[in-house]
Structures are given as C-alpha cells and as structure tokens.
Amino acid sequence: MQIFKKKQYGVINLPKEEEKDIPVVPEGSWVKCNKCGKILYKKSLEENLNVCTNCNHYFRLGSYERLALICDKGSFKEFNKDMATKNPMNFPNYEEKIKANQEKSGNMEAVVTGECEIGGNRAIIAVMDSNFLMGSMGTVVGEKITLAVEESTRRKLPIIIFTASGGARMQEGILSLMQMAKISSALAKHNEEGLLYISVLTDPTTGGVTASFAMLGDIILSEPKALIGFAGRRVIEGTIKEKLPEDFQSAEFLLEHGFVDNIIERKDLKTVLSTLLKLHKSKEV
Ligand SMILES: [Zn+2]
Structure with a gap:
C-alpha cells in the first residue's frame, strides 16, 4: 500500500521578494507628521x-x-533676489553646501525680503527660511534684512520680520x-522715526537671531508651540547645573513670562x- 506516498498538502509558490506587488504611491503625495506620526494627504x-489635521502640529514653511x-x-x-553668499572665511566645502541648499530650498539665501500689501496696507516684509542651512544668519541674510x-x-x-533661525552661521565666523x-542699528533708526516693527517668531527661532532683532519688535507675535530660545537646553542645563521646566523655550512659556x-x-x-498695520498707519513717502 502506498498510503504515505501522496502528499496531503499543497505547496504555494511565493513570489521572490522583488516580485511582490508593491503598491505604487505617487511620489510626494503623502507626508508624515513628525509630531503624531500620522500619514497625511x-x-x-x-x-x-x-x-496637521490630526494633532494641530505646525509644519515649517x-x-x-x-x-x-x-x-x-x-x-x-x-x-x-540674486544676492548670494561668497565664502568670506574660505571655509572648506562652504560653496558646495550653499549650492545644495539653493537647489533644495529654491532660495538664493536664508531670507526673502520685499514690499507687499497685507489687507491693502503697504509694508516691507522679510521672511527667514529654515529650509536653507537652518535659517542661519550670515552676511547676506544680515545685509538683505538691513537693506529692507x-x-x-x-x-x-x-x-x-518673520524669524526662523538656528542662529549665527558658523561658516562665516565673526562676520555672522x-x-x-x-x-539692530538699522532698526534703532527705524524706531527713531516712530515707525512700526512687528516681529513674528516661528519655529525655530534661536541663537543670535533671538539675541537681537527677533526680540526688538514693537509688537512680538509668535506661532503656537514655536521653539524660541538662545542656547540649547543641554548647554544651559550643563552651565547652571539645574533642570529646566518641560515647556521652557516654547512660545507659550515666553508669553506667560512677558517676552511675547x-x-x-x-x-x-x-x-x-492687517489690523495692526491699519491701526498704526503712517504716511508713506
Ligand atoms: Zn500630527
């Protein structure tokens, strides 16, 4: 009798790893929220x-x-628009880094300046870009903001001025x-003329930018939950040998303590x- 000869089970031939059907997602259609992890359209x-439609997290703009x-x-x-950084300190690989960031961000530098109207009110505006070398402040960023x-x-x-910055740009050393x-001197002259300066802090505003013009606004606004500070948490804790509060350096903490x-x-x-500009309307020349 050959009762054990016949196999009592079937074999499924599984496709090899590379042959499996991988669902095709058009590139760039979905984004993951880095706060709650949800995949968003x-x-x-x-x-x-x-x-974020799920957790209200603010993506950087x-x-x-x-x-x-x-x-x-x-x-x-x-x-x-075309003002671009040279390499004033001959920092190694700096030119390549700038070029890569120009391609990545579509900006020539970490700030865009110009004139605009907001609700029909004319104003000069400067917007820093954290996508460009972490919004670090070098000679061109400084020059463009000063000229504005x-x-x-x-x-x-x-x-x-919308601030977003990791601080001074180390590749430009003292010039940063x-x-x-x-x-700050240009803003002092603006202030002497009795003109309005509104500073809008966005995530993250740190280092030399916080230590200077970000905090000089006649009116200082912030987006919710923005990280705002000078030195990082570890540096401060290491220096003062004390534990810092959990929400320390958040916009909410600064509002509570009168900085925002x-x-x-x-x-x-x-x-x-638009409302603030309307209330402070001055005579343009
Ligand atoms: Zn989220």
Whole structure:
C-alpha cells in the first residue's frame, strides 16, 4: 500500500521578494507628521495651511509659502533676489553646501525680503527660511534684512520680520555675529522715526537671531508651540547645573513670562497683521 506516498498538502509558490506587488504611491503625495506620526494627504495638509489635521502640529514653511499666506495676491515685489553668499572665511566645502541648499530650498539665501500689501496696507516684509542651512544668519541674510529695514525707514513704512533661525552661521565666523549689531542699528533708526516693527517668531527661532532683532519688535507675535530660545537646553542645563521646566523655550512659556505679546494661529495671522498695520498707519513717502 502506498498510503504515505501522496502528499496531503499543497505547496504555494511565493513570489521572490522583488516580485511582490508593491503598491505604487505617487511620489510626494503623502507626508508624515513628525509630531503624531500620522500619514497625511499632502493636498489636504496644504489646504489646512500646513497644519496637521490630526494633532494641530505646525509644519515649517518656506519663505515663499509664507509670503503666499500673508501678502495680498500679486502684491509682493522682491528686493535683492540674486544676492548670494561668497565664502568670506574660505571655509572648506562652504560653496558646495550653499549650492545644495539653493537647489533644495529654491532660495538664493536664508531670507526673502520685499514690499507687499497685507489687507491693502503697504509694508516691507522679510521672511527667514529654515529650509536653507537652518535659517542661519550670515552676511547676506544680515545685509538683505538691513537693506529692507533701511528701505522701510526711507519710505516711512512699517516692517514685518518673520524669524526662523538656528542662529549665527558658523561658516562665516565673526562676520555672522556682526550682523546682529548691524540689523539692530538699522532698526534703532527705524524706531527713531516712530515707525512700526512687528516681529513674528516661528519655529525655530534661536541663537543670535533671538539675541537681537527677533526680540526688538514693537509688537512680538509668535506661532503656537514655536521653539524660541538662545542656547540649547543641554548647554544651559550643563552651565547652571539645574533642570529646566518641560515647556521652557516654547512660545507659550515666553508669553506667560512677558517676552511675547501674543500667540496667533496660522489661519489668523494675516488678519491680525492687517489690523495692526491699519491701526498704526503712517504716511508713506
Ligand atoms: Zn500630527
């Protein structure tokens, strides 16, 4: 009898790893929220002003995305668009790094400046871009912001600066640090003319930018939950040998302690800025 000869089971031939059907997702259609981990449809995310529809986390915006949200359609005219960084300290591989960041961000540098209208009110605006070398402040960033401030002083216009920065740009050494003083002096002259400066802090605003013009606004606004600080948590804890509060360096903590005037949701920013400009309207020349 051959009762054990016949196999009592079937064999399924599994496809090899590379032959398996992998669902094709069009590139760039989905984004993962780095706060809650939810996968979001990019279009819905953009329609929600790049705020996570699940957990309300604020995605960082590039300069032009921000300008599109804030300025009246077609009103933005850019200043010094092609001003680009040289390598003043001959820092190794700096030129390559700049080039890669220009391609990645679509910006020549970590700030875009220009004039615009917000709710029909004319203003000079500067928007820093954390996608470009972490929004670090080098000579060109400093020069573009200074020129924008000087233009607003000359034309008796208010200036709005959106900050987003990892701090001074180490590849430009001391020349980066002097930008803090240069921008601050230009703002002092703007202030002497009795003109309005609104500073809008976005995630993250740190280092030399916080230590200078970010905190000089006549009115200082912030987006919710933005990280705002000078030195990092580990550096401070290491220096003062003390544990810092959990929400330390958040916009909410700074509001509570009087460093920020108000926290404004992204969807309301344009209306708030427009109202503030209207209230402080000066005679343009
Ligand atoms: Zn989320």
